[in-house]
Amino acid sequence: MNTSRRKFLKTAGTLAGATLGYAWLKSSQVFLFAAEPKDEKLPWYGIVIDIQKCIGCGNCAKACKKENDVPVEPFYFRTWVEQYTVKNDGSVSIVSPNGGIDGFKQTVPSEEIFKSFFVPKMCNHCSKSPCTQVCPVGATFESPEGVVLIDEKYCIGCRYCVQACPYGCRFIHPVKKVANKCTLCYHRLKLGLAPACMETCPTGARMYGNLRDKSSELVKFLKEHTTQVLRSHLNTGSKLYYNGLSGEVR
């Protein structure tokens, strides 16, 4: 082979290899997606929502928007409340007017109703979170306390995470133009305060706590009640446990 071509190929090859190698080294610093992190001293947060206690007042959704700078327009919710009305003919009507912030009006006549209940929804803070898995730059990550967070300075707004969340709890903030979602009020947790939604729930339907602490209220509740997670077949490792979850709920 002609020497000039050999030199060219060698240089090109080295450059390509070096770039790939550097990129590979950098990427292995970003962890894949964590299951349970190693630090035993930190709490490992879980959430319980007691459907039998929820009265659909919407205080949680309202407080969340106030606490977390979420636009008041009815298109962006870190948490919301749904009302399921199972009718006598078997059909199910699901509504969430403005996320439940303004409460619910009864729209189905009482004589047609078989049963009805409210289901608050929020980020499940999955321990095998699909949103963390798919983020191309690692802007979404699981904190050592098990809270799934977003680095707003790094997110490129590709929206892959929004597609990947089976619970529909992510959105793109219209002003900040990055992904946004419930952070379990991480800034409040760090101060020892309860998340805003739980602070303002009048019936105690929402609870949070340390899953590692066997004496915590949360763990005691889990022991004494039958709880389920949403979309369990998708194996997201959801840490949001519902008490009294009825089969109609997705």
Next chain:
Amino acid sequence: MIDNAKPEIHYAGQQACFKCHQDIEDKKSQDVHSDIRCETCHGPGQKHVISSKAGEILKPSGREFCGSCHLINPGKQKSTINQIDLNTHNVGKNCIDCHNPHQPWEMKK
């Protein structure tokens, strides 16, 4: 994570309220609203905690407000909350004309 811990809080938590309003806590703890935290009805209180100004926190009073929890709805369990039909229950009056919001069953005369 550091950025996620930065935002300012809006809800102070009821321990902050009790520092000045212990008398209300004493009353509230004896009646059915005992488990309801202050900011559930009064809205975010952090500004009021810092400034102590009455105008910086909500003092709700209307029928609709109490109805946001107590309005009858088939989705609410009767064992969880007492429910009323706002269209028939003492129409024209404010709820707090008769019920002390911190001690609802201590009816005002």
Next chain:
Amino acid sequence: MEPHYQHLYDILAHAQGYIFPNEIDLQWGILIVVYPFITGLVAGAFILASLERVFKVKVLKPTYQIALLTALSFLLVATMPLISHLSQPQRAYEIMITPHSSSAMAIFGFVYLWYLAVVLLLEIWFDYRHSMVVWSNEKKGIMKWVYKALTLGVNDISPRTVQWDRKLGHIITIVGIPSAFILHGYVGFIFGSLKANPWWSSPLIPIIFLFSAMVSGIALVMLVYMIVSYLRKKAIDLNVLDTIGKYLFFILILDFTLESLDQIHRIYEAEESFEIIKLLVSGKLYLTLFVAQGLFGTIIPLITLVFLQFYKHKIRLQKTMYFIVSILVLIGVYSMRWNVVIGGQLFSKSFSGFTSFKVGLIGLDGTLMAAFWLILPVGILAFLLWLLPPWKMVKEED
């Protein structure tokens, strides 16, 4: 901010059933329909070029350079729909410097660069080098220096060196075939690996994407060959069209089989999401799925291609029919991308409702932008065909 909210209030008014409150606006719009379409064209055009090179299908020789240059033109534009779709496009470089290794999307930068630099550019360079050296000696003025620069200083055109060009180009083409598969296959995997969306989540999706990509690329090269020959006032070789048509037919059959399998499997299993998907397919996707993709994009081209294979050279309108077939196929494949991307977002993850999609005209995420990214490669191709005309290349003995 107001106009954006008005658009959302309109959509809210048209939402059917129950959708999660955050699902009101589609996250991936027309630009994300255009991106797999473009990379599909690239992969498909390259595969057709490889047929000539690696599998020695001599009849296709006139289309070899056309296919490569078409692939290059579209590949150069391929990143743009993605970048103009990001809500923080200025941070796009982050995918290259800190890719998250568990994310299929993070592969993009590397696969793209690999394919562009190591496969396409190198192959074109090896193929054209001899001619570029000759042109740099023949031309005067600025073009002389342009060609000199393109040869990268490697001016040896002795028979041995030219043979090395051929050999290395051959190796690169072989490497290029799986690279093309990965370039487009990973896009299919991006959709196919999302367990949250039952319209997308399937191991078949990457394969279906690949086969429809090959179909679109082959159809595009057929179209470009016809248009370029017409513009050059040269006769269109019917043997070339017949051969391309044959490959198009076989791959289209395979593509159709895979798509049908996906749907039959879904209908048969009828799992949780089936009810809402049935409504989706028979309602909002009816026109784009059954009419555009199915009837016009697949069935009619298949029947026409069979017809043309049996009645070769006996019909006056044969070239016109090939022309129409290639356009129909391209429309069909575009509709397929639409049906996958948009269709997957029209129904709610609650499986109880639909949102609606209105494509905006202006803005970084609008129709005009998408049209621009589709038309720009045509301009680039015209430029490349002027700069590196395949018909003026040095004729080499085989």
